Amino acid sequence: MRKFAAFMMTALLAGCGWSGADAATSSGGGTIEYWLWDSGQQPGYQKCADEFAAANPGLRVHISQYGWDVYWSKLTAGFIADTAPDVFTDHLAKYAQFVDLKVLRPLDNLAPTSDLADSDYQPGLAELWKGQDGKRYGAPKDWDTIAMFYDRAELKDAGVDPASLNTLIWNPTDGGTFEKLVAHLTVDTNGIRGDEAGFNPRSIRIHGLSSEGSGGAGWGQTQWSAFAGSAGWQATDKNPWGTRFNLDSPELQQTLNWYFGLARKGYMPTYEEIGGANAIGTDKQIQSGIAAMGLSGSWMISTFSKLTDATGAKLDIGLAPTPIGPSGKRASMFNGLADSITTLSKHPDNAAKWVKFMAGAQCQDIIGRSGVVFPARPAATDLAIAYNRDERKLDVTPFTDQVKDKTTFLFPVTSNAADILALMNPRMDAVYIGSAPVSSLTAVNDQLNKLFEVAQ
Amino acid sequence: MAISTAPPRPRRRDDTRLAIAFIAPALIGFLVFMVWPTLRGIYLSFTKFNLLTPPEFNGLDNYVRMVQDPVFWNSLKVTVYYVFVNIVIQTVFALVIAVMMQRLTKRTWLRGVILTPYLVSNVVAAMVFLWILDYQLGIGNKVIEMIGLDRIAFLSDSAWVIPTIALINVWRHVGYTALLIFAGLQTIPETMYEAGRMDGASEITMMRRITIPLLRPILALVLIITVVGSFQVFDTVAITTRGGPVDSSRVLQYYIYDMAFGRFQFGYASAMSVALLIILVIVTFVQYRLTRAESSDLS
Numbered sequence: 001m002r003k004f005a006a007f008m009m010t011a012l013l014a015g016c017g018w019s020g021a022d023a024a025t026s027s028g029g030g031t032i033e034y035w036l037w038d039s040g041q042q043p044g045y046q047k048c049a050d051e052f053a054a055a056n057p058g059l060r061v062h063i064s065q066y067g068w069d070v071y072w073s074k075l076t077a078g079f080i081a082d083t084a085p086d087v088f089t090d091h092l093a094k095y096a097q098f099v100d101l102k103v104l105r106p107l108d109n110l111a112p113t114s115d116l117a118d119s120d121y122q123p124g125l126a127e128l129w130k131g132q133d134g135k136r137y138g139a140p141k142d143w144d145t146i147a148m149f150y151d152r153a154e155l156k157d158a159g160v161d162p163a164s165l166n167t168l169i170w171n172p173t174d175g176g177t178f179e180k181l182v183a184h185l186t187v188d189t190n191g192i193r194g195d196e197a198g199f200n201p202r203s204i205r206i207h208g209l210s211s212e213g214s215g216g217a218g219w220g221q222t223q224w225s226a227f228a229g230s231a232g233w234q235a236t237d238k239n240p241w242g243t244r245f246n247l248d249s250p251e252l253q254q255t256l257n258w259y260f261g262l263a264r265k266g267y268m269p270t271y272e273e274i275g276g277a278n279a280i281g282t283d284k285q286i287q288s289g290i291a292a293m294g295l296s297g298s299w300m301i302s303t304f305s306k307l308t309d310a311t312g313a314k315l316d317i318g319l320a321p322t323p324i325g326p327s328g329k330r331a332s333m334f335n336g337l338a339d340s341i342t343t344l345s346k347h348p349d350n351a352a353k354w355v356k357f358m359a360g361a362q363c364q365d366i367i368g369r370s371g372v373v374f375p376a377r378p379a380a381t382d383l384a385i386a387y388n389r390d391e392r393k394l395d396v397t398p399f400t401d402q403v404k405d406k407t408t409f410l411f412p413v414t415s416n417a418a419d420i421l422a423l424m425n426p427r428m429d430a431v432y433i434g435s436a437p438v439s440s441l442t443a444v445n446d447q448l449n450k451l452f453e454v455a456q
Numbered sequence: 457m458a459i460s461t462a463p464p465r466p467r468r469r470d471d472t473r474l475a476i477a478f479i480a481p482a483l484i485g486f487l488v489f490m491v492w493p494t495l496r497g498i499y500l501s502f503t504k505f506n507l508l509t510p511p512e513f514n515g516l517d518n519y520v521r522m523v524q525d526p527v528f529w530n531s532l533k534v535t536v537y538y539v540f541v542n543i544v545i546q547t548v549f550a551l552v553i554a555v556m557m558q559r560l561t562k563r564t565w566l567r568g569v570i571l572t573p574y575l576v577s578n579v580v581a582a583m584v585f586l587w588i589l590d591y592q593l594g595i596g597n598k599v600i601e602m603i604g605l606d607r608i609a610f611l612s613d614s615a616w617v618i619p620t621i622a623l624i625n626v627w628r629h630v631g632y633t634a635l636l637i638f639a640g641l642q643t644i645p646e647t648m649y650e651a652g653r654m655d656g657a658s659e660i661t662m663m664r665r666i667t668i669p670l671l672r673p674i675l676a677l678v679l680i681i682t683v684v685g686s687f688q689v690f691d692t693v694a695i696t697t698r699g700g701p702v703d704s705s706r707v708l709q710y711y712i713y714d715m716a717f718g719r720f721q722f723g724y725a726s727a728m729s730v731a732l733l734i735i736l737v738i739v740t741f742v743q744y745r746l747t748r749a750e751s752s753d754l755s
Contacts, residue, residue: 076717080507101508101720272591276612277698280592290592418719430702435614 031060032347032354033085037071040302044370048363052354059350079103079344086345087355090138090338092128092411093218097418098340099131105341106135110352113139113341116359121376122403125336128413132241138338139359140376142299142367145332145408146226147398149304150293151286152316154206158185158193158292165320170227172254175262178323182208182267185292194267201266209268210282210294214260216428217421219412222282222295225333228255229409230325240413243452247424247445253438260432271433283307287315295322297335298399302372305392321398332399334408336376374399416451423447494733501726507716511723518727528728530703531711532735534618538707539686541622546682547675549626550633555663557634558641567638574632578625582695585624586611611696614704621692621705629685633678640674641667669753676747680740687736708732 036045042065049061064085066074072094078084079101090098098104107113113136118126121140129138148165155162160181170178185208186194193199194208215223219235233251236242246252262268269290274280282294287307296304307315322330339358345351357363364375368383371391375381381400388396402408414420427444430436501518505511522528557567573581588596589610597607610620644667652662668675690709693699699706699714708728716725 073717076507076720097720101506103508271701272609272612275591276609277696277700278586278611288592422714422719426700426702426706429700433614433701435702 030058030350031062032087032351034061034063034354035071035075035085035088036063036065037068037089038299038372039065039067040299040372041367041370044367044372045358045363047366047370048358051362051366052357055357056353059353061354079342082344084342084344086347086351087339087341089141090340092335092337092413093417093421095129095137095338095340096131096413096415099137100415103343104137105343105345105348106131106133106137107139107341107352107355108136110341110348112349112352112356113359116356120359122336122378122381124334124408124410125376128240128336128410129338130240132415138340139355140336140338141358141364142373142375143334143336143381143403144298144374145334145399145402146222146295146297146322147332147402148293148320148322149282149286149296149300150318150320152318154185154292155318160184162318162320165318168320168323169325170230170323171326172231172258175258176323179262179267182262182293183265184208186267188266194265199266201264204266206289207267207269207285207291208293209262210285210291210296211263211269211271211274211279212282212295213274213279214271214425214428214432216425219333220428221333221335221411222297224256224259226295226322226331227259227325228252229331229333230322230327230329231255232325232327234409235412236414239410242412242414243449245445245448247448248442253441256431256441257438260434260438263432264434271429286317293320298396299373301388301392301394301396301399305388305394317394319395319398321401330402330405330407332402332408333411334403335411337373419451420448423451497726497729500723501730503723503726505722505726506720507722508720514723518724521724522727522731527703527706527711528708531706531708534704534706535687535689535708538618538622538689539683541619542625542686542689543679543683545622546626546630546633547679549630550637550678551675553630553634554637554641555667557638559659571631571635573628573630576628578628578691579695581624581628582692585620585627586696589620612701614701617697617701617705621689621696624692624696625686625689629682633682636678636681637671637674640671640678643674644670672747673752676743679747680743683739683743684736687732687739 034045034049036042042063045063049063053060075084075088084103090104095104107116116126116136116139120126122143125140125143126136129140130136150162150165152162165181168178168181169176175182180195183194185206186199187205188194188200189203189205190198190200191205194201212222215221215225219225220228228251231251231254233246233249233255235246237244237246263270269285273290274285280288281300282291282296283300283303285291285294286304287309289309304317307317309315322332324330339355341348341351341355359376361377361379364377364380365383367373368375368380369387371384371387374384385396385400388394424444427436427440431438431441500511502513502515503511504514504517553570557570561567576584588594591597591607591609591612596610601607608616610616648666648670649662652666657665688709689707690713693705693707693710694713697705699710709732712725712728712732715728716722
């Protein structure tokens with residue numbers, strides 16, 4: 001009977017995903033549990049963890065990596081079941097919700113992180129992580145902007161000089177030189193280009209521009225934000241912590257009308273083509289020859305640099321800045337990640353030491369030299385630029401110039417992020433699919449504004 | 457030689473302790489995993505609860521919001537549509553398969569093969585169909601193109617998603633349903649069919665006049681089980697469409713899940729769960745009465 005009971009316990013625990021090893025590592029005060037979602041960054045942070053352990057005898061960092069979708073549901077479950085990590089990689093779209101739920105520790109209240117200085121990081125990054133109470137909830141680790149990735153072979157076939165991509169201009173009326181290029185890069189199944197007579201938009205071999213979906217889940221970050229931003233649009237009345245939204249603004253609605261119109265003209269894949277809810281990204285679309293170029297984020301540089309075609313040969317990928325818009329300037333959303341400490345951490349001071357270490361020059365230089373993301377510290381950013389130039393022969397200044405030229409605008413940070421996502425994503429999908437007009441976003445905007453009237 | 461003269465011990469009449477020992481595992485499971493969560497869910501439906509801070513009682517607010525929530529009504533409509541497509545096709549197919557299992561083959565392995573999709577987990581089945589039906593690369597669409605038809609966005613076109621998801625689940629559950637009906641068929645005496653054949657009835661007439669009427673109580677049971685299961689469709693939607701495009705596959709269970717664990721509105725999600733519970737009670741009751749599941753024509 002005792003044996004049977006022991007067996008049942010084991011089976012039950014195994015069924016619940018409980019593993020003895022995990023508990024053993026988190027129970028000891030010396031081990032700090034750290035979570036991240038980007039597998040590409042894990043080797044770099046493991047190096048940081050090793051140096052941290054060497055500098056802090058008795059402390060050890062245990063890193064766990066989970067894919068983006070699983071990451072957030074596992075984290076939520078962890079907060080409820082008291083199995084959340086001490087420190088985790090946090091996102092601007094998510095952290096406000098966690099502040100509301102009171103699961104993050106203000107870093108100012110912990111000795112090691114109390115003296116983090118905004119001025120050590122790229123301008124504007126650190127401020128994004130301060131809550132409405134003025135307290136700091138994340139230590140900046142990296143930043144990202146948007147640029148255009150393109151397949152050099154497709155440009156050559158079309159007889160386009162890559163240098164001409166640096167001076168593209170777009171407008172919501174006729175799309176400008178940007179749309180002309182996109183049309184020219186589009187080829188239908190009869191081999192006729194999008195700007196030639198007899199072009200059939202219903203049967204496309206390769207689209208000029210890739211699609212990353214409707215953008216309803218992240219304010220069009222890699223979809224339309226670069227266009228809306230260069231038309232002078234901002235998502236909220238103030239940022240961070242806006243409470244009124246601008247989905248009803250003519251600038252945005254005209255931009256979206258033009259942008260999603262590219263899909264109807266055949267220049268950009270439709271919602272159905274990219275796979276609906278399980279959409280493939282710009283990288284896969286360029287790799288599989290569905291699109292010739294597309295917007296994507298700087299966190300994708302290493303993925304793009306490794307792309308191969310069906311025969312295993314490496315693709316030659318180039319980079320160009322986002323086009324200049326009606327405001328006369330380019331624009332890119334400026335987003336950043338940070339490390340947050342949970343209220344569930346049993347040894348918050350140890351956790352804060354690790355956060356401080358990751359936000360410091362030593363670790364950020366390691367991350368910069370790994371070339372996966374742009375670290376938040378300017379000196380470490382330069383190391384990442386150098387790595388891409390020397391090791392990948394890739395000029396990443398289309399990403400970094402946006403920061404240098406101050407053409408970035410910040411990712412909208414608001415409360416009620418989960419509700420905003422749930423209300424906005426289906427409606428934005430409807431506009432992309434074409435089952436609802438762009439003007440339907442005005443009603444969505446009222447719903448978003450109401451969220452904040454109720455909250456106050 | 458000592459012979460035991462003691463009378464045989466009388467059998468213990470009281471089986472209560474043994475009975476409790478046998479019932480306990482199921483009863484404990486039922487109380488802990490069914491009754492307690494149901495009661496707590498009903499309580500939480502009258503509160504504002506974000507999972508991490510203590511629930512606050514807010515009366516009927518969640519229910520008032522539910523009645524006014526267009527997404528809730530839409531998800532109810534989508535769910536009923538799904539259940540209709542799923543159950544009609546599944547039951548018809550299961551009935552045909554069960555009759556064939558009984559009349560055409562006696563081979564155990566062939567009968568076993570019919571059950572195999574049921575042994576595949578819902579998530580795996582959904583993943584496999586997601587690949588097969590992929591618009592760009594799916595083998596399903598390659599076949600459709602080879603026949604000379606246009607590719608179909610099975611899981612990203614609002615008109616196709618619910619029928620597609622319903623059929624994926626028919627594929628998985630039809631064998632199990634057929635097995636239940638097959639068990640029912642075994643209870644129909646062979647003499648009935650012999651009599652039918654003597655009178656010159658065709659297979660189809662015998663199906664209509666003998667099989668279906670005598671199978672009614674079993675069919676009623678099967679329908680009640682499958683309809684209740686069908687209303688709770690979740691995993692296939694979560695894997696393939698996550699409610700999209702727009703709201704066209706946002707079934708009630710998925711909306712509830714997203715409300716609770718995506719939007720941290722556990723109170724409102726509980727209220728919708730209570731609504732689903734009430735709907736299922738009513739549907740089951742109506743089915744039970746309509747099909748006279750408690751009586752058989754076989755006596």
